[in-house]
Amino acid sequence: MKVSRRDMLMLLGGGAVGTIFSPIPWKLLRDSSVWTQNWPWIPVPKRGAAATAASACPLCPSACGVRVRTIGGRPVMVAGLPDAPGQRGALCAAGSGVHQLPWHPDRVRTPLRRVGGGSPGFEPASLEDAVGAIAAAIRETQGTVAILDGRPGRVLGGAYREFLSGRADTCVLVPPSAVRASMPVLRKLHTRDPGPLAVDLDVVDTIVGFSAPLLDGWGQPGLVQQRMHEGRLRLFQFEAVQSRTALMADRWIPITPGTERAVALGLARMLIRSGRVSPAFGYADFKAFVAAYEPWTPRRVFEVAGVDEATLTEVADALAPTGRVVAIGGGDPAGGPLPFEDEASIQVLNLLLGAMGQAVKAQRPLADDPADAASDRVATRDLCDVPDGSVGVLIADLAMAGATVPWPILARKMAPQGLLVSLTPVLADLALHAQWVIPTAPAFTAAHDCPGHPDLPRSLRLARGFTPAGDEVVDPVDLLNRLGTALGIERQATVADALDDMMALRLRALHRAGDGTVFVAGKDPVAMAEIDSPEDVLSMLRAGGCWRTALAAAASAEEPAVEAGDDQTETAPPRPAMPFALEQVAAKDSGGLVNGFQMYLIVGGGVERTAGVARSPILSKVDQESGLRPFANVARVNPATVASHGLRPNRRWRVSTPQGAITMRIEPDPTVPPGAILAGAEPQGALPWNAGNPVDLAAPDGKTWRLLPASITEA
Amino acid sequence: MSGPKETPQGASRYGMVIDLDRCNGCGACMVACAVENNVAPAPQRANDRNGITLLRVFPMRNGRDYPESRQVFVPMTCQQCDAPPCESVCPQHAVEFDWTTGIVAQIPVRCLGCRYCMVACPYHARAFNWWDPEWPEGMESTLNPDISTRSRGVAEKCNFCHHRRQVARERAAHEGREVREDEYQPACVEACPVGAIVFGDLNDPDSAVAKVYEAPDAFAFLDKLGTKPKIRYRSRQEWVHAMARQGVPEKEVTRG
Amino acid sequence: MSTASTRGTRRSPLARHLGTLMFLAGLIGALAFGWIVFPPLMYSSTEQPIQFNHKIHMGEAGMACADCHPFRDDGTFAGLPTTAQCAECHEEPIGDSPLEKAFIDEYVRKGREVEWLVYSRQPMNAYFSHVAHVTVGKLTCEECHGDHGATETIPPYQVNRISGYSRAVGGAATAGRALLPTEVMRMDTCSDCHEKHGRRSPCLECHK
Amino acid sequence: MDRSIIPRGLERAPLGKFLLWLLPWVLLLGFGLYSAYLCLRYGLHQTNMDNRFAFGAWIFLDLTVIALGAGAFFTGFLLYILKRRELKAVINSAVVIGFICYSGAVVVLMVDVGQPLRAWFTFWHPNVHSMLTEVTFCITCYLTVLAIEYLPILLKNRKLRQIPAFLVFEFNLHKVMYVLAGVGTFLSFFHQGSLGGLYGVLNGRPFVFREAFGIWPTTFFLFIISAAAAGPSFMLLTTWIASKVSGKRLVTHYVYESLGRISGYILSGYVLLKTADTLFWIRDTAPSLGVHPASFFANQPGYTALHLLEVALFGFLPMAIFLTKRLRARLGWLVTAATLTCLGIVVNRYVLTIQTLALPTLPFAEVLSYVPSWQETGTFLMVIAYGMLVYSISFRYSNLFPQERELRQG
Structure with missing residues (x-):
């Protein structure tokens, strides 16, 4: 018997009909569609027990209280802490994403050494090499050895000063914004110093x-x-x-x-x-x-x-x-x-x-605050006040500063062969200019103190560590200890947990002073004087409490007359x-425009556009997708000015100032005065749209980078 | 349309009132929304037109020049219409008017990504996943397990953080009581630092939102389209009302 | 052409109906393959990291389901017990079972968690409230999970090779044959039961 | 070489020349396949569509292609139902073009949707209120009909005819061709209509929302009529192009004239209805939605021009040419008018798809525009290339124009 081609076709036909009436095609169709609902490369949120914890937002000196929702101990959401003094549950856009910062894409995972000349980059290095190089620089430099403390008032600041007190030509530098805030200037206007x-x-x-x-x-x-x-x-x-x-x-x-x-x-x-x-x-x-x-x-x-x-x-x-x-x-x-x-x-x-x-x-002075350690031996100075070219070694800690320090100002202060060391969790902003980058703990990974805004009543919160910081993170105190050892300096703080000790000291000082009130969410405020022990204060602060000083009722420095x-x-x-x-x-006359510059460049952007570490990936996303904030590469110009200067929005434009120029897009904006250009500051290196940073056009005397004479030409 | 006519007794009808005179455009609501709803950080090429911004704050200007220019910030998200134009167009019920809550539900796992709903929505309140969501390594541990992550190729929108209602209801059921109003509040409401957003059950005359929903200075965007949005806005500034009523702006923006 | 060449010649009945027979052969072969051989091929099977005897715990030890599978304070279902919870009884071996000894050596002593493969864990897009069904709806555990409290072993975990879903939540009981002692819970199962109890549910009730 | 499979009595170019003609289309197809692969593999960010331009070039071109492909159903309708015998000369070509247009559109749609593997959900969980459900069902069914209609054309091939089973099958198919034509006409009418309905029902888009008769907005009917008008024109145009490219007379002038006259009559109806519809929209619909109709045009002169163009230049003018006997006698005029009619369809579908989305509804949103990415363009070019290939091969190996043989001999 011969099986013909036709018979084979019949077999196939039967097979086809049978297949249609079997689960095969339908199950494959269904399972493949279910597969699209369950793609293995899309992460599945981890399950776990939900809980809520109170902590502090470390990003800026407002130090807002935050309520953190955790799943299995991992923070998944941050909101303002209700009933918190001075804040009433509010939290800004930056704070709402602070828990994502440990996973910032530019997170520094190891000490980095600067390499290359023309287009510099970084290579991983060991902490030993870093300590050796920094110690050698400190030993050999002719210039000042300084630490730039972006967030003065932390107990860590005391550790910095204490380290520097072992040497002659040293100082702690603070950003201009801290010394030129309203209240420090008002303080200077008085005949007799009224204190903070x-x-x-x-x-x-x-x-x-x-x-x-x-x-x-x-x-x-x-x-x-x-x-x-x-x-x-x-x-x-x-x-x-x-x-x-x-x-x-x-x-x-x-x-x-x-x-x-x-x-x-x-x-x-x-x-x-x-x-x-x-x-x-x-x-x-x-x-x-x-x-x-x-x-x-x-x-x-x-x-x-x-x-x-x-x-x-x-x-x-x-x-x-x-x-x-x-x-x-x-x-x-x-x-x-x-x-x-x-x-x-x-x-x-x-x-x-x-x-x-x-x-x-x-503000009532606080005796024995470890944050003020060695303040008699080591001067605290405005960064702008130190002579140009005088700083031999600078260790910059601008993480969580909530303030901007333009690179040109810092660059002028460095000695020609000066060494810049950046302590930062994220490779961005000034860290990009450093010779050494030391990874420190990002927000929400380590407990630390969060002092409040320099213009407001002194306050203290504690930020909790939620997720482990990782082995690569270097405790700044530990770095100082290693440097001390390398330099042969006898140091008081010889353990890495010195911060804990200093926190305890500070709380003891606060408790002894008996000043102010501790606020814990959902509970009645308790006067410090009524709290039994510093340990109780600590546990209240750890529970998300906030200590705030009572202001002196009549602190007038000038008698009426x-x-x-x-x-x-x-x-x-x-x-x-x-x-x-x-x-x-x-x-003194008001500034005024310089010859050849007919416009003003106004730089702003609020606290959310300061240091690179302050921006969570989601905040960057919201910025990128909403255009609500002024951007570094977008010049917002009054529509009348756009028309009179022929600034076509679809072209690229060069905004020049006496210190240089950057290229920007033009966006008509009726909220900007005619003849002015509004642009946002930008943490450097943070994001792809970053075409240049107006902050880097800062006047070299450091007086301002908020308002600069400018002109526009086609790029 | 499975509209309100099917609504059973005792059902909720969630609504929102946003005070434009209070909103200062800080954007905390946008961040909170993205964090709460497991929205991934933006890919490099993402912008205001193709990103997943379920809640977006738009500046609305009075059309005059400096210094007479004024603007309010309009937080714009799904308006949870009672007659949602997006629901009837979905070919396969990935959009559903939830008759027990009045929320317009968008179910991403049912969606085939035809984007017809986005064309139908006059509020531009829907976003399409043009990209696969990607988180920096390790950041997926910050994801909220109460809501799923979405894949590329599907549309999504605000569900009034409905998963928070699930959590609140579960807790209340466990404790054998009713859900309190403050237990179920969307992330944007919770995040607003100035309390500009009021949210609650419109069917409950005692709710905070019901009290301001009919306020004389409250209005809805595009109400003449017959969409019956459940988000209303408030402002005491007359130009805001006039602007909300008027037509099409002029500027043309090309990208490609 | 073969058909052309055979035209007109006498053929045996078998040869005459060969085409029909071939068709039937193909049909039956495809149906048999599709209904019997194919479905199990779609699943890969993994043994649980350790065996567990529910019967001993429920019977001899007299425990209830909720003793090991409790609710948390916020009403969420805690699911499986942690090793620490097991260790409350099994710090030291209670019986002489080698499995128990192995568990204590491998997990309790080392403080490791057992990486159970959970049959009925819902996919991330589905929300399931145990409180709503157990506390409010008064369902017993068995109604959904079957009587696995009476089993002495636990079956392998089966997962769909394409979709990646556990067979217990994504799979069908093909041709009426349940392939697991636990019931299969698909979306249809949920909606049928809701329908049966006069509770038509909107999508958002279960999806997230 | 391929002589044995070329229909008897037809002259065809040497195989080498034919392959050379195919080569650029094959290359284009390859490029298009790569573009489509990128979109499927990496997601639709490969396109320049965005949340506002949720429908882009693909949908616009799909609509256009489907409207032009309407020549297939409408010619079938005229031939089999209205008994316009002279159209037998182009029916095969019409079926092939219809098949190409519909299958091509479906292929692009499968790339266009974000989750093609879930496309069958529409059949399993259909939302009967959605125009898109109607579109999906119609397009699937009609594509099946077209495939069945396409089969006999293939099976008539000399080689395939040698298989008796195919012959029987083809013969039976012929008997049901009237039924198929009827069903196809119904499906295609519905399909065209529901594509129009797709936009007309959008009460959230005042620019495109139209009042309804029954459950169907006016755009439902306008789409059917415009497609019916453009279909014969497109047939005229493609036949003329095929004739030019192959260098052969394929149909008599009477067929061209007949196609043109039909187009002209329907076009006149369309121009009238479209004008009435627009006026009604300006007077009633737009104001009732709280929109001043002028606001859509005042700031966008280009868009106003498009509207005028569609009705006047691409509607009224070709209509006048088609209906003037003296002009109809000249093939040049016929081709010109057919081209204008087809352009009119392009403009109409462009306005409904792109302009609808470009215009914002919220008072603070911007008017947008976008330019398709190369991946988007490539994917669409893939369909063009695919169409050219299928048509060229069908033309070579099937008798698409029955008159060709007579015209060659005569």
Whole structure:
């Protein structure tokens, strides 16, 4: 019998029909579609028991309390801690993603040594090599050995100073934003040093903001905005850009970019002339003081700042010298502080309005705080104040600073052969310029202290470590110990857990002082004086509590005496000359544009665009996909300016300043004043869209990188 | 459409009111939303047009120039319409109007990725997974097990953090009681630092949201389309209301 | 052409019906392969890391399901016990079973967790509340998980080679033959039961 | 070499020349396959579509191709149902073109959807309210019909005819061809209509939303009519192109004229209805949705121009040519008018797909545009190449134009 081709076809046909009526095709169809629902390369969230823990956000000096949701001990979500003092459950966008930082794609996993000349990169190295190289540099350098502490006030700062105290030419450097914040400048305006000052937001009923990002990174934005909504706080905002703070303010008064000083001086003159000056305001040579302010007539203010007399009068009239009014400058965490003269002019208003002792209070000093260890032996200085080319070895710890330090400013301070060591969990920002990068613990992996904002009542929270930091992480104290050993310095702190010891010391000091209150969410606040032992304080802080100092009720450094008016000044008792020459500050003209630059570049972006470590991958995503924040490579320009300068948005443009130029895209934005360019600061090396960082165009004297003369040409 | 007519007695109808005069555009809600819903970090080429941003804050401007320019920030997400245009167009029931909660449910594992729902949605509230989600190594340990991760090729949108309701209901059932209003709040509501968002059950006259839902200064976007959105916005600024009513803006943006 | 060449010649009945027979052969062969041989081929099988005797625990030790598979305080189902929980009784061997000794040596002493392969663990896109079914719905464990409390061994874990789902949640009881002592729980199983109890459920009730 | 399989009585180019003609299309197909592979393997970020342009070039071109492919169903309808005998001359070609257009569109759709392996969910869990469900069912069924219709054309091939079983099968198929044509017409009508309905039902998109008759919005009917108008024009055009490329007369002028006249009549109806529809939309629909109709056009002069173009240049003008006897007598005019009609379909489908998505609905959203990526373009070129290959091979080895033999001899 012959099986024909036809028979074979029949067999196949039968097979085909049979297959259709069997599970084969349908099961394969179904299983392959289920496979698409279960692709092995898409991660499945791990299961586990859910719990909630309280901790602190370490990213910036606002040190907000956070409620962390954990699954099997792993943090999966971070939200603001309700009932927390000064914050009321608020948390910014950066804080909402802080738990992702241990997995930042640029996380440093090992000590890195800089290699290459033209296009430098890094290669992994051992900690021993790093210690050897740094110790050798410290031994051999002719220049200053310094540690840049981006977040002063931590107990770690005490360890830094203690390490440096073993050598002659050393200092601790702090970023300009810390020394040029509002309260440190106000402190300097006094004849006698009143000690650290703080704004008491709970009693303030009116804020006069001078480009201060009150709702965008200054101090406690959540508290400010909630009090505004409760109708308990009025905000007058003088600012060139219609920022988010300006938008939400009760009154926004647009000014010409960079003329905060002129407005403040003009306002001061108005207050003086209308006699609405606090009786508490005292000044030895009142005549000279008045004379200094006399040139700032409304007409001149209008010419310089563009604020007309009626508006200025209106604001002045609304500012009764009740002591509950406070003027704040402060600058932008990303765009940097205001120049000293500007901030000083603003702070004079606080003196005139009698804020001292009411809206502004003195912080009680804390004896034996380990954070202040060796402060008599090692100077703390503004980075901008050290001579150029003087720093031989600089160990920079800018992690969790919440402030920007432009590289050109730092670069000028380094000696020609100087060694820059960066302690950082993430390879970004200044670390990219370092010769050595030492990996430190990222947020949420190690317990540490989180001191509060320099302008607000002193506070302390503890950040918890949730996930293990990993073996590669170097404890800064351990690094100092190894360096000490290599240098043959006898050191007190010889164990890696020195931080714990120092924390215990600090808590003992706090407890001994018996000052302030400890707030724990969901419980009644407890006065420090009523707590039995430092250990109890520690456990309360570990449970997410917040200690906050009680402000001295009347901490006025100036006794009342002088009333506004020519006659009385003669009879006032002789007093030492007031602050360093306010008259000179007043006499100094406002910045102004440099020849050839017809525009201003305003750099901002709030706390979320400061140091690279502050940005979780999700925050970067939200930035990348929403364009809500100003970007480094996008120049936001007023539509009228776009039209008059022919700035076509689809081209690339070169924004030049006296220090250099970067290429940007143009985006028309009606909230930017004509003739100005608004751009965001950008942590360096963080993201692909980064075409250049406006912060790097900073003036070399370090006075400002917030406002720069600029011009635009086609790239 | 399995609209509200099927709604059984005692069902919930969740809604939201967002106060535009309070929102300062900080973006914490966007971050919280992405974190809560296991949204992956952005691929390099992702932008405002192709990223997974389930909740996006748009600036809305009054069209005037500096210094008369004003803007409000409009957090825009799925408006949870009572008559959702996206539901009836889905060819295979991957979108469903949940008659027990009023939430427009989007089930990614049923979705075939035709994107018709995205075309149908006038609020541009849906996002498509153009990329496979990718997390930096180790970061998948921060994922929320209460909600699944999505693969590439499917559409997704805001479900009012419905998984939080599941968790709250489970806990309440375990303790033998009803769910309290504060137990079920979406991540954006929880994250808003200024309390601009109020969320709750509109069927419960005592809920915080029901009290402001009918406020005279409350309005819904595109309500004339007949979508009956359950998210309303509030503002005391007249231009905001006028803007919400008016037509098409001018600028054209090309990318490709 | 073969058909052309045979045209007109006399053929045996077998040859005449050969085509039909071939068709039937193909049909039956495909059906047999598809229904009998093919389904098991779709699953790979893995033995559990250790054997466990439910019967001893439920019977002799007199334990209840919830003793080892409890709820957590927040109402979530804790699932399988940890080694630490096992060690509460099995710090030292209770009986003389070599399996128990091996468990104590391998896991309790070393503080390791057993990497159980959970038959009925739902995929990540499905939400299942034990509280809703056990506490509120008053279902017994057996109604969904079968009577495995009475078994002395635990069967291998079977997983679909393509979809990667456990057979107990993704697989069908092909041709009425259950392939596991535990019941198969697919979406249809859930929705049928909900329907039966007059509780039509929206997607979001179970999906996440 | 391949003489034995070329239909008797037809002259065909040497095999080498034919292969040379195929080569560029094969290369294009290869490029297209690679593009499609990238999209399937790595995801749709290979395209430039985005969340606003959720439908892009693919959907626009699919709609166009399907509208043009309507020549298949409409010619069948005219021939088998309305008994226009002269169209027998192009019916085979029409079926092949229909098959190419529909199968090509389905292939692109499978790349276009994000999860093609889940496409069958639509059959298993259909949402009967969705126009897309209607589209899916119709396209699947109609593609099956087309495949069945395509078979006899293949089976008529000399070599294949030698297998008796195929002959019997083909003969039986012929008997049911009227049924198939009827079913195909119904399915294709519905398919065209539901593609139009796809947009017309979008009450969230005021620009495209249209009032409904029954459950179908006006776009449902406009799509059917416009496809019916463009189908014969496309047949005219493709026949003319095939004739030019092969250098042979394929049909008599009467067939061209007949196609043109049919196109012209339907086009006149379409222009009328489209105008009425637009006016109604401006007067009633748009305002009822809270939209000032002018707002869509005021800032976008280009889009207004497109509208005018579609109705005037690509609607009224070809209609006038087709319906003027003197012009119809000239093939040049016929081809011009057919080209304009086909362009009109392209513009119409472009406006409905791309412009609908470009225009935002929210007051603060932007007007967007996008440019397809090379992967997107490549995937579509794959369909063009596939179509050219299938058509060329069908043309060479089947008798697509029955008149060709007579015209050669006569």
